[in-house]
Amino acid sequence: MNITIYTDGSSRGNPGPGGYGVVLMAGKHRKELAGGFRKTTNNRMELLAVIVALETLKGDGHNVLIFSDSKYVVEAVEKGWVFGWVKKGFKGKKNKDLWLRFLKIYPKHNVKFQWVKGHANIPENERCDKLAVAAAMSSDLAIDEGYEMAESGDGNLGLGI
Numbered sequence: 031m032n033i034t035i036y037t038d039g040s041s042r043g044n045p046g047p048g049g050y051g052v053v054l055m056a057g058k059h060r061k062e063l064a065g066g067f068r069k070t071t072n073n074r075m076e077l078l079a080v081i082v083a084l085e086t087l088k089g090d091g092h093n094v095l096i097f098s099d100s101k102y103v104v105e106a107v108e109k110g111w112v113f114g115w116v117k118k119g120f121k122g123k124k125n126k127d128l129w130l131r132f133l134k135i136y137p138k139h140n141v142k143f144q145w146v147k148g149h150a151n152i153p154e155n156e157r158c159d160k161l162a163v164a165a166a167m168s169s170d171l172a173i174d175e176g177y178e179m180a181e182s183g184d185g186n187l188g189l190g191i
Contacts, residue, residue: 031056031057031089031092031093032056032092032093032095033054033055033056033087033092033093033094033095034054034055034056034094034095034097035052035053035054035055035080035083035084035094035095035096035097036052036053036096036097036098036152036154036155036157036158037050037051037052037053037076037079037080037083037096037097037098037100037158038050038051038076038079038098038099038100038148038155038158038159038161038162039051039072039073039074039075039076039077039078039079039100039162040072040075040159040162040163040165040166041070041071041072041074041075041166042166042167044071044072045069045070045071045177045181046069046070047066047067047068047069047070047166047167047171048066048067048069048070048071048072048074048075048162048166048174049064049065049066049067049075049161049162049163049164049165049166049167049168050063050064050065050075050076050078050079050082050161050162050165051063051064051079051157051158051159051160051161051162051163051164051165052064052079052082052083052086052158052161053154053157053158053161054083054086054087055154061086062157062161063082063083063086063161064161064162064164064165065078065082065165065172066165066166066167066168066170066171066172067166067171067172067173067174067177068171068172068173068174069173069174069177069178069181070174070177071124071177073100073102073103073124073125074125074128074174074176074177075162075166076098076100076102076103077100077102077103077125077128077129077132078128079098079158079162080096080098080103080132081128081131081132081135083096084132084135084136084138084139084141085135087139090138090139091138091139091140092139092140093139093140094139094140094141094142095142095143095144096141096142096143096144097143097144097145097146097152097154097155098143098144098145098146099145099146099147099148099149099155100145101145103143104143104144104145105145106129107136107141107143108142108143112129112132112133115129116129116133124180125176127176127180128176
């Protein structure tokens with residue numbers, strides 16, 4: 031099955047309250063996802079949007095095209111940087127917990143990334159931005175354990191999430 035996904039992340043302050051937004055489309059089907067966290071970063075929310083989108087897919091082996099305005103995420107995967115980071119144990123790299131989570135789901139599908147300019151009147155990207163911002167402004171924000179544990183110096187980096 032061919033699946034098109036748009037993702038976006040938002041952070042009000044960096045770090046600060048943040049959120050992600052996702053639009054998944056396959057044939058006539060469409061699904062929107064969003065979530066917010068009390069303290070996180072924009073890059074974490076950009077990456078988490080991709081992870082949540084891929085984890086939501088039912089079954090394996092889908093052809094997935096992900097549109098993201100995050101050069102951090104798109105280039106890390108498309109240029110293969112993340113695979114080098116794994117070999118080096120993510121030494122000096124942030125968001126290890128999320129990258130490891132991404133690498134568990136990524137090989138289950140044929141995933142391609144396409145970078146898009148943010149705030150360029152691309153309807154689905156704009157929708158994801160609205161979802162992410164609304165999630166970040168929600169009154170019921172979750173704890174980004176990976177971020178808060180890393181920030182506090184907890185050695186396990188929230189790998190249990």
